[in-house]
Amino acid sequence: MNQDSVFKDIWKALHSMKFGMILLLIISISSIAGTVIPQNNPLSFYKREYGSFTYTLISTLDLHKVYTSWWFIAMMVVLSINLTLCSVIRLPGLLRKMLHMPAVEKEMSRSDFLVREEIYGEIDVKKLFRKARFYRLKVQETEKGTFYFAYKHRFGHLGSWLTHVGLLIIIVSYMFGQITGFDTYIYGVPGVQEEIEHTSYMMSIDDFDIDFRPDYTVNQYTSSITIKNSVTEEIMKVGKTAVNEPFRMDNFSIYQNGTGWAVDMLLERDGEEIAERILYQSEIHVDDNQRIALQFSNFYPDFDNSRGMPRTISPYPNKPRFLYSVFYEGQRVDMNVAEMGQPIEWQEYTFIVTNPRQFTLLQIVSDPGIPGAKVGGLVLLHGIMFAFYFHPKQLKAFKDKEGRLTIWGDTIRNQEAYKLQIQQFLTNYDKKQGGNSDGAY
Numbered sequence: 001m002n003q004d005s006v007f008k009d010i011w012k013a014l015h016s017m018k019f020g021m022i023l024l025l026i027i028s029i030s031s032i033a034g035t036v037i038p039q040n041n042p043l044s045f046y047k048r049e050y051g052s053f054t055y056t057l058i059s060t061l062d063l064h065k066v067y068t069s070w071w072f073i074a075m076m077v078v079l080s081i082n083l084t085l086c087s088v089i090r091l092p093g094l095l096r097k098m099l100h101m102p103a104v105e106k107e108m109s110r111s112d113f114l115v116r117e118e119i120y121g122e123i124d125v126k127k128l129f130r131k132a133r134f135y136r137l138k139v140q141e142t143e144k145g146t147f148y149f150a151y152k153h154r155f156g157h158l159g160s161w162l163t164h165v166g167l168l169i170i171i172v173s174y175m176f177g178q179i180t181g182f183d184t185y186i187y188g189v190p191g192v193q194e195e196i197e198h199t200s201y202m203m204s205i206d207d208f209d210i211d212f213r214p215d216y217t218v219n220q221y222t223s224s225i226t227i228k229n230s231v232t233e234e235i236m237k238v239g240k241t242a243v244n245e246p247f248r249m250d251n252f253s254i255y256q257n258g259t260g261w262a263v264d265m266l267l268e269r270d271g272e273e274i275a276e277r278i279l280y281q282s283e284i285h286v287d288d289n290q291r292i293a294l295q296f297s298n299f300y301p302d303f304d305n306s307r308g309m310p311r312t313i314s315p316y317p318n319k320p321r322f323l324y325s326v327f328y329e330g331q332r333v334d335m336n337v338a339e340m341g342q343p344i345e346w347q348e349y350t351f352i353v354t355n356p357r358q359f360t361l362l363q364i365v366s367d368p369g370i371p372g373a374k375v376g377g378l379v380l381l382h383g384i385m386f387a388f389y390f391h392p393k394q395l396k397a398f399k400d401k402e403g404r405l406t407i408w409g410d411t412i413r414n415q416e417a418y419k420l421q422i423q424q425f426l427t428n429y430d431k432k433q434g435g436n437s438d439g440a441y
Helices: 003-014 017-036 043-049 052-061 063-068 070-099 104-108 125-131 154-180 370-389 415-428
Strands: 115-119 137-141 145-152 182-188 193-195 201-212 218-229 235-242 253-269 272-280 284-287 292-300 321-328 331-339 344-346 349-366 393-400 405-411
Touching: 003 070, 017 063, 017 070, 043 052, 052 063, 063 070, 070 154, 104 393, 115 415, 125 145, 125 393, 154 370, 182 201, 182 253, 201 253, 201 349, 218 253, 218 349, 235 253, 253 284, 253 292, 272 284, 272 292, 292 349, 321 344, 321 349, 331 344, 405 415
Parallel strands: none
Antiparallel strands: 115 405, 137 145, 145 393, 182 349, 193 201, 201 218, 218 235, 253 272, 253 349, 284 292, 292 321, 321 331, 344 349, 393 405
16 A cells, blocks of 8 residues: 555545544543543552552553543544534535525436426416525526526535534534643631632632531532632632532632531640641541551541441531541551540540531632533534424426426425425415415425
8 A cells, every 4th residue: 555545545534424423432432431430539549449450451541531631632633623624625515505506407407306397377486486485586597488496494504514513613612621721629617718729819718508408418508708819818709609509700610519527636746736737537647757647537427326337317516526547657556436625545646636617628610611612512503403403495496488387396305295395385376376375385
């Protein structure tokens, strides 16, 4: 195979609709992996949670960050090229189909008419076309007679083309959002203030409230926040974010993502304080050159052990207990459930945990590609609508010098239905009266 042949095959594939569909199928299957496998966790998480073979597969193919992996982005780029070429190459032909005036000689010499009828008598052709709801009538005078031509739903030709363009806009917008946007998290209790990564702002958590129903299920989580300039600390915006009610800034949104429990932790060594901090559920505090560590494993706000297993009977801190683990020189040496304020001792170290309260987990998202994706979705929707509901139809007629009228029609889809419509219309049309029929189509 010579080099020119290879390039021709590559070029043919790049603008082939079949190749685009195969690529789209592969991308869809890859997206399943991104849904099944938890995304954007450290590799240590996957090494711990999965077997060696699966871990090797995940780490090698970047399946822990599918949507930003090089191979996924590469497929999206190739698909974008395919859709662009398909759209550019097909557009001139589609426009010719929409705008051209058929050649009279060619039309009259056809043998593949969908339906063709001859009508004699005095016929007002323009009125007949209007009755059939073909309003934009083109008329061409020839030596043998007059040719009439009208189009209905001509934009139906653009249905599949607009679908391709809409999908292309969505893909390009997605890639633009991935490259220029960001997604980060901030969690904390009221009073905490954190810098927002990738921005010039900081966020203060002013308050956090959970609204419970009578059966203790959650009705709503609401965080009150203040956004400040990181340098001047000027207040930029104050507001609230709740589930399905995000807080909007100019270039990012803040979503209420979750919650958990936090406590105040004090660590002493031989009676002397060496650390004090807020410890959040699932966190581990490591101290004194990694000799001692406390893990906050779980929390029971209203502790009950009557059934032999620790549980909580309400979400309110009426009888708070927390499950902890103590690690000493890299080894777990203690695991138990403790009350608030109860000293947890090991060797020369003492942990004291107090003041339980719930923290808020907030997701900060900037996706500049969203407006483009909305436009793409709108174009895609119109393309589907044009393709399925606006089938292009043509009505043509030729009136010769003797007054004989020949009428026929064409359509690409639902040809039998359209044929019946024409025949029914012509049957119902009152030739002598110039048309009183309600059989328009």
